[in-house]
Amino acid sequence: GDSVTQMEGPVTLSEEAFLTINCTYTATGYPSLFWYVQYPGEGLQLLLKATKADDKGSNKGFEATYRKETTSFHLEKGSVQVSDSAVYFCALRLGRAAGNKLTFGGGTRVLVKP
Amino acid sequence: ETGVTQSPTHLIKTRGQQVTLRCSSQSGHNTVSWYQQALGQGPQFIFQYYREEENGRGNFPPRFSGLQFPNYSSELNVNALELDDSALYLCASSLAPDIAYEQYFGPGTRLTVT
Numbered sequence: 001g002d003s004v005t006q007m008e009g010p011v012t013l014s015e016e017a018f019l020t021i022n023c024t025y026t027a028t029g030y031p032s033l034f035w036y037v038q039y040p041g042e043g044l045q046l047l048l049k050a051t052k053a054d055d056k057g058s059n060k061g062f063e064a065t066y067r068k069e070t071t072s073f074h075l076e077k078g079s080v081q082v083s084d085s086a087v088y089f090c091a092l093r094l095g096r097a098a099g100n101k102l103t104f105g106g107g108t109r110v111l112v113k114p
Numbered sequence: 115e116t117g118v119t120q121s122p123t124h125l126i127k128t129r130g131q132q133v134t135l136r137c138s139s140q141s142g143h144n145t146v147s148w149y150q151q152a153l154g155q156g157p158q159f160i161f162q163y164y165r166e167e168e169n170g171r172g173n174f175p176p177r178f179s180g181l182q183f184p185n186y187s188s189e190l191n192v193n194a195l196e197l198d199d200s201a202l203y204l205c206a207s208s209l210a211p212d213i214a215y216e217q218y219f220g221p222g223t224r225l226t227v228t
Contacts, residue, residue, distance in 0.1 A: 032213055043204055043219040089156050093213055099170030100211045101147065104156030
């Protein structure tokens with residue numbers, strides 16, 4: 001079945017450090033790929049997305065590129081802030097035949113220290 | 115514009131009891147999806163409702179059931195609660211079930227089963 005694997009956390013960084021969170025997927029078909037962020041006590045917020053191979057999603061300084069050849073969608077940010085401390089989820093979504101559902105990875109907790 | 119809201123925020127139930135969780139979709143959205151997020155894990159798809167009909171279901175037993183009302187709000191019902199049902203339950207609404215339409219998440223209901 002379809003699945004998403006992302007690096008386990010927690011990831012602890014100092015402010016202004018470079019952040020990478022690895023994400024790989026397995027899917028039958030051509031999924032859309034997403035990164036969601038969950039701040040403490042809150043629901044999920046869409047951070048960025050890419051709908052086809054070689055697309056780059058970007059938002060709030062975060063970027064991820066849809067790599068079909070390596071089935072990956074790694075999240076990167078060049079200079080993190082304390083406010084980026086959260087749990088990040090990689091997810092994929094296929095079309096109607098697969099129920100239009102989101103399939104999530106296990107999440108990566110990121111802690112940024114001042 | 116009001117976002118997705120869920121009630122109650124927290125709930126404590128005893129094993130064997132039944133529970134009903136509620137979700138109000140964002141204005142204009144006719145599709146609601148429900149997800150279960152166990153502690154430290156990514157959300158798992160339970161089912162989706164579109165125009166008052168179930169439109170896809172994940173690997174959850176029949177004791178997980180739902181409803182969608184004419185105003186597109188939704189309920190998740192869980193019968194015969196088990197300890198493993200303790201989780202954060204998230205609902206997400208979208209303009210339509212198709213993959214082109216983003217799912218917007220509510221803040222969730224934290225269910226504890228003792």
